[in-house]
Amino acid sequence: YRRLLSQHHPDKLVAKGLPEEMMKMATQKTHEIRQAYEAVREARSF
Numbered sequence: 281y282r283r284l285l286s287q288h289h290p291d292k293l294v295a296k297g298l299p300e301e302m303m304k305m306a307t308q309k310t311h312e313i314r315q316a317y318e319a320v321r322e323a324r325s326f
Contacts, residue, residue, distance in 0.1 A: 281317045285310060 286292065288309040293302060 281313065284313050288313065 288306050290303050290306045290310065293306050298306075
C-alpha cells in the first residue's frame with residue numbers, strides 16, 4: 281500500500297514536473313489504491 285501510494289502520489293509527480301493530465305491520472309490512481317486498502321482493512325477487521 282505505502283509503496284504504491286508513494287509511486288502514484290500527485291505531490292511527488294508535481295516535484296518531477298509532469299503535466300496536468302498526468303496529475304489527474306495520479307489523483308485517480310491514488311483514490312483507487314486507497315479504496316482497495318480500505319476494502320482490505322474492512323475484510324480483515326483492522
